[in-house]
Amino acid sequence: MLTNHYDYLIVGSGLFGATFAYRAKQAGRTCLVIDKRPHLGGNVYCEQVEGINVHKYGAHIFHTNNKQVWDFVNGIVPFNRYTNCPVANYKGELYNLPFNMNTFHQMWGVVTPAEAEAKIAEQRAAALAALNGREPQNLEEQALCLVGRDIYEKLIKGYTEKQWGRPCAELPAFIIRRLPVRMVYNNNYFNDAYQGIPIGGYNRLIEGLLEGVDTQVNTDFFADREKWEAVADKIVFTGKIDEYYNYCFGKLDYRTVRFETETIDTANYQGNAVINYTDRETPYTRVIEHKHFESFGQAVYDNPKTIISREYSTEWQDGMEPFYPINDDKNSALYEQYKQLADQETNVIFGGRLAEYKYYDMAPIIEKVMTLSV
Ligand code: FAD
Ligand code: UDP
Numbered sequence: 001m002l003t004n005h006y007d008y009l010i011v012g013s014g015l016f017g018a019t020f021a022y023r024a025k026q027a028g029r030t031c032l033v034i035d036k037r038p039h040l041g042g043n044v045y046c047e048q049v050e051g052i053n054v055h056k057y058g059a060h061i062f063h064t065n066n067k068q069v070w071d072f073v074n075g076i077v078p079f080n081r082y083t084n085c086p087v088a089n090y091k092g093e094l095y096n097l098p099f100n101m102n103t104f105h106q107m108w109g110v111v112t113p114a115e116a117e118a119k120i121a122e123q124r125a126a127a128l129a130a131l132n133g134r135e136p137q138n139l140e141e142q143a144l145c146l147v148g149r150d151i152y153e154k155l156i157k158g159y160t161e162k163q164w165g166r167p168c169a170e171l172p173a174f175i176i177r178r179l180p181v182r183m184v185y186n187n188n189y190f191n192d193a194y195q196g197i198p199i200g201g202y203n204r205l206i207e208g209l210l211e212g213v214d215t216q217v218n219t220d221f222f223a224d225r226e227k228w229e230a231v232a233d234k235i236v237f238t239g240k241i242d243e244y245y246n247y248c249f250g251k252l253d254y255r256t257v258r259f260e261t262e263t264i265d266t267a268n269y270q271g272n273a274v275i276n277y278t279d280r281e282t283p284y285t286r287v288i289e290h291k292h293f294e295s296f297g298q299a300v301y302d303n304p305k306t307i308i309s310r311e312y313s314t315e316w317q318d319g320m321e322p323f324y325p326i327n328d329d330k331n332s333a334l335y336e337q338y339k340q341l342a343d344q345e346t347n348v349i350f351g352g353r354l355a356e357y358k359y360y361d362m363a364p365i366i367e368k369v370m371t372l373s374v
Contacts, residue, residue: 014042123148
């Protein structure tokens, strides 16, 4: 029986809801956070297995250029120095990512940046000639212009088509534009000034944000909507925006990932947190070995077991986790219809990945919450 009346009902305890609750609490407001899952934390939640934090909803690496965001999260829980350096496995050939001097050396045997630049120029020439001055229209054209055919065929095509379930020629060019191409020997996947994993895992971050806030799990807002709408002056809604409006304009589409998680009796299975399988035939896109996010050097061997997850990218259907919004023309137009309704609400704030139908990384979520008045 709920006896309190709150300033805010926050639907969803992911990073958006938890950060909002933290800021509201700091400002003297009262909040109730509900979540339909059996745990708090949304997609950053980790499950402890064999003493290892398993990223249950996919590998999460925090990275940002924003010092205010970095100081904010480190004020809740200190972060470690994990640096993401994924390796690509193409039919047994290994390549460093992102595309950098190590990759070019492995691909073509080149040693100096001048040699690599000459090789890439030679590889790009055909693609640029085919464009004849116009902008790349799709991911395939964009990738061929950026790095040429060898890298496209071995490191991009298969991975991307598995990840998105569509041919590269039918995908938007912007997806690949964010991948860095570097003429230095540097395997750090991100260009940001700060990156890491919370020491002790992401649950510590969520626990710190929600300390002193009333929470209730296994609670779906839509199971008793009227009751929940009456419990607070305002609602912060971080669930699916189309569901909030009863799918009145139709359903938004997503991509999702199925995880096949396995405990293995070895201390160090693949020697890295992330290995991408970039050929088309291997059915999974990546294998994550979770212990490498939080143990380094000799400490890897302190635990004789390890946990890995194979990631299978799949089309989303009802009942699955809606992970990646599909920002194509059809879905973007549909979202705009819902957004027009949302913009008219005076007592509901829509925020986060599902409510804004936007592929947010973690740091921009926090940045966004920092701009809101509580
Ligand atoms: P969520 O974490 O999805 O939280 C929403 C919450 O609302 C959920 O807990 C859900 O159960 C709850 N909810 C929904 N509907 C209801 C309802 N009706 N009633 C009650 N509760 C409800 N970001 C990075 O910065 N680095 C990464 O490496 C990275 N990797 C990622 C990998 C994957 C596979 C995915 C999917 C995302 C990744 N992200 C990464 C993005 C990151 O997960 C998001 O930025 C962040 O988790 C979004 O937080 P959120 O609060 O908006 O959403
Ligand atoms: N990508 C690729 N090969 C790789 C890794 C990434 O072709 O080994 C492409 C793929 O199209 C992917 C895009 O680069 O969608 C962005 O990759 P990133 O790892 O940034 O995507 P995320 O999984 O974080 O969305």
